Amino acid sequence: MRTQISGTTRLYVVLGDPVTQVQSPGLMNPLFARLGIDAVLVPVHARPAHLAQVFGGLRCAGNVDGIFVTVPHKVAVVALADRRSPTVEITGSANALRREADGSWYAENFDGLGFVTGLVDAGHNPKGRRVALVGAGGAGSAIAAALLAAGADRLSVCDPDTAKLAGLRARLDAHWPDRTVISAEPRVDGAGIVVNATPLGLRPDDPLPFRPEALPSGIVVADIIMKPRQTRLLREAAALGHRVHYGIHMLDGQLDSYRAFFGLGDDYQIEGCDVPGADLP
Template identity: 80%
Template sequence: MTSTPPAIPISGTTRLYVVLGDPVAQVQSPALMNPLFARRELDAVLVPVHAGPEHFDQIFDGLRRISNVDGIFVTVPHKAAARRLADRCSPMVEVTGSANALRREADGKWYAENFDGIGFVTGLVEAGFDPEDRQVALVGAGGAGSAIAAALLAADAARLSVCDLDAAKLGGLHSRLDAHWPGRTFTAAEPDLDKADIVVNATPLGLRWDDPLPFEPHLLPAGCVVADIIMKPRETRLLREAAARGHRVHHGIHMLGGQLDSYRAFFGLG
């Protein structure tokens, strides 16, 4: 059995990392990052901060002015806002229009990156569900969905259908994706499930017990894999109902696990 490393005591020299979201009860990043800090004997801690959309700009602005804050993680629903507030952005952030991690640069500016997509695809491949040459249906064109869409195309998915009720958001994402991977993305207001090999829920639906389903499981084609990006609860209603119908399922926590090495490199954690 692997023992958990003892936590580094918090002191006046501790470097701070935060994860911003609304809600934050479901976030799993502190459970991964704080043990990483402890294993590397780093004087740092990651804490969740519950930030409502109406206060996000002020909270973000306040955090960037705190001298011992080195990193900001961002979760639902703030990823597009984080991209807007960043001083500099990676090419992936420019394509997706969203960010899920920002670091303080040597000059004090904040640089934004998005690891949702690469984390999701890494987890998918490690679980044996490689998207290469597969038809993928993605539900949700928000911050995480946009990043996952780009990563799936970069991983050579043969065809990607994306649906979202927000036509303007969907159209903007389609234009950005088509500029890099022409002719492989198709969009609609309703999920295009008919011939999908992999179906992905990239919406927040499932965070709460009374959320509606993002799509009807009885419409899923036989043999497809059903993936959810929601990490808590681990077994969302969607995954339970898909599994009951005989589909293979892929849990949201794999997306975070697939991002850990990227976070370590991005923040220079050794």
């Protein structure tokens, strides 16, 4: 059922650059219709130089209730929020903000929880396993925290930005001491799961984030890119006999959390991911 737009319709937006790849409207708008909620989610293309201006305009619009955030804004948007969840404080990134009753904006991040939920549902539980994560940006930092909270035995995080890496490891070590190693290049030795948490793969001519032929046999290759579903990385990994895990699972795993966070369902509580302070008011 298509949502009928009227003067009473509440607005939700997803901010990104680009936005052609976003999948959340296709999940949230049918949810609004199914629940009989007079609301709609639309993409808003905001370039980095205009993010603060666009966000400022949205927070002043009285009928905007929520903002979803995708690449490359998940880190930058944290500074624009009035309040931040413990998960956001740990990861330094956010992918959802809601308008509070007093008009302030509260930031949360469900990327990590959604990714781990999707991983477990697909039969790839990270508990007790070694995981290699490529990319320490907004989504990558959230996934790193969620993997450790889910019991990953050892996490190797790589990113060419060494300052960003060091900051992330310090925040992770404060909650999960000595379980994270960092490097500028991917380290997959002994890993049972390797994750691409970079934007590489959004475009057909993107280079690979790592070489699938260098991966050990039996490894699970996961990508967080949702469109295209079959990235070059996953296609080449599957051709080599590796098990692959698609990006759309991360969004599927967040849907119930979004519904609760925005007051569209049960009381808001993160379950199944023991992040310190994750049970929020």
